[in-house]
Amino acid sequence: MSADLARRRLCLSSIARSEKSVDRDTIEESVLKIGVFEIQAHAAEVYHGLQAAYRQTLVAPQDDMWAAFSDAANHYALLVDGESVGCCSINEDREILFFHVHAQFENVAVALFDYLINRLKLVAAVPSTVDPSFLSLSLDAGHGAVSKAIMFQHILEPEGTALSGLRHALEADHAAATAFVEAATGMPMAFLDPYLAERIKKGQLFLHEEGDEILASGECRSDERQSGYAHLGIIVGRSERGKGLGSLLMHTLVVECRRQNLKPLCSTEPENIAALSVIHKAGFRARHRVFRVSLEQGA
Numbered sequence: 001m002s003a004d005l006a007r008r009r010l011c012l013s014s015i016a017r018s019e020k021s022v023d024r025d026t027i028e029e030s031v032l033k034i035g036v037f038e039i040q041a042h043a044a045e046v047y048h049g050l051q052a053a054y055r056q057t058l059v060a061p062q063d064d065m066w067a068a069f070s071d072a073a074n075h076y077a078l079l080v081d082g083e084s085v086g087c088c089s090i091n092e093d094r095e096i097l098f099f100h101v102h103a104q105f106e107n108v109a110v111a112l113f114d115y116l117i118n119r120l121k122l123v124a125a126v127p128s129t130v131d132p133s134f135l136s137l138s139l140d141a142g143h144g145a146v147s148k149a150i151m152f153q154h155i156l157e158p159e160g161t162a163l164s165g166l167r168h169a170l171e172a173d174h175a176a177a178t179a180f181v182e183a184a185t186g187m188p189m190a191f192l193d194p195y196l197a198e199r200i201k202k203g204q205l206f207l208h209e210e211g212d213e214i215l216a217s218g219e220c221r222s223d224e225r226q227s228g229y230a231h232l233g234i235i236v237g238r239s240e241r242g243k244g245l246g247s248l249l250m251h252t253l254v255v256e257c258r259r260q261n262l263k264p265l266c267s268t269e270p271e272n273i274a275a276l277s278v279i280h281k282a283g284f285r286a287r288h289r290v291f292r293v294s295l296e297q298g299a
Contacts, residue, residue, distance in 0.1 A: 035080045035108070037115045039088075043077035047087045047098075051225070054100045060130040061226045063151050063267045066290055069126075070097040078112055080105065088116060095124045095292070099134050106133075113137045117295050128290040135291070142293040147270050152284035154254060154264040159281045162255050163248040166218070169196075169205040177207065180214040184235050206256070208249060215240050218253050222262060230262040234278070246274070250282035 055062075073089040078101065085108070086101030096116065101109050116122060125138035126148065139145060169177055177200070178192050199205040199219055206218040216236045223229040232253045236246045250266075257264040266284060268275040 036082075037112060037119075038079040038082070039116070039119065040077040040079065041074065043075040043087055046077045046084065047075040047089060050087050050100055053102070055226060057100070057133065058130045059132060060151075060153075060288055061223060061229050061265060062130060063128065063149065063265070063288075063290065064221060064223060064225070064231045065267065066097075066126070066128065066149065067225060073097050078116075080108055080112070085112070090120060090122065093124075094120065094122050095126050096122050096138075096295075097126050099125075099137065109133070109137065110140070113141060117141060122295050124295055125293045126290065127293065129288040138291070138293040138295075142295045144294040145291045146293075147289050148292050149267045149290040150270055150276075150286050151267045151288035151290065152265065152279055153287045154257075154283055155285040156283035158247075158251040158254055158283045160244075160247060160251060163208060163245075163252040166206050166208050166249070166252050168203055169200045169207050169217070171200055173207060174200055176214060177205065177217060180237065181217060181235055184237050206253070208245070216245055216249050218249050220253050220256050220260075220262075222260070223265075228261075228263055229265055230257045230260065232257070232264050232266045241274070246278040247281045250278050254282055 069091065070089045073091040075087060075089050077084055078086040078088060085105040087098070088096055088100075089098040090096050099113060099116075101112065125134070125142060127135040127138045128149075128151070129135060130151070174197055178189065178196050181187060181192055181196065182189055196205060199221070202222075204219055204221045206220065207214055208216040208218075214237065216234065218235075219231070219233040221231045221233070223231060232250065234246055234249045234253070236249070254264050264284070266279055267290075268279060270276075
């Protein structure tokens with residue numbers, strides 16, 4: 001770090017620590033030492049325009065669920081002296097989910113990140129280990145990192161055998177599949193209805209049945225951000241849990257990925273012991289993490 005940049009960061013950091021409530025004019029007066037920082041809301045076009053370059057900086061594929069959270073958040077363009085230098089996304093809970101600046105403006109990334117924390121009173125950052133730059137900024141600025149998700153890559157041959165009788169869900173299955181997932185997970189129908197309709201339309205939803213009853217469902221979602229990968233997910237009906245069905249289903253989805261020449265990925269919460277066991281038996285091993293890093297002073 002250059003001496004100049006160190007002084008800039010010290011300036012911003014001292015403001016952040018001074019009081020819990022920071023006056024906007026104080027912040028902006030301080031950043032004048034290295035240029036005027038601004039943010040512009042409603043910057044979805046800027047956000048999506050950065051994605052190709054952003055993905056080139058990652059060390060592994062993103063988790064599609066957490067990436068989707070960033071897509072759905074509020075997007076802000078980042079400007080220095082009126083010039084667009086990058087973008088960020090922030091959800092309704094004031095958590096920053098995405099932060100990226102163009103390579104030629106990396107020298108102001110630390111100060112910009114500190115500015116955002118103070119300007120928008122951010123409470124947390126949610127970086128992952130596939131994005132070292134955002135993770136490093138978050139850990140330096142915050143404290144109390146907590147693992148929110150474990151990201152897995154397929155490494156070994158699955159244990160056991162594949163499940164017979166798994167089939168693609170059809171449009172006519174939409175109502176039954178939605179009711180099954182709602183009963184098994186408690187997810188709101190307002191989310192499930194369009195989400196599962198999209199999975200069915202793309203041929204990404206699979207059903208395992210006994211007669212007319214759905215016992216389990218699986219997803220094999222081809223990655224639309226990084227080609228050559230697929231994200232797997234399973235849901236087992238409450239009455240069928242603990243019988244090994246989840247392991248058979250995950251094994252079968254791995255086989256489906258191979259049929260499509262896709263590399264399987266999946267993720268789950270650290271506290272979901274049952275899912276961790278299923279994932280492990282299917283030949284997956286943990287490679288990355290998603291963290292929540294507190295940015296609140298004195299928290």
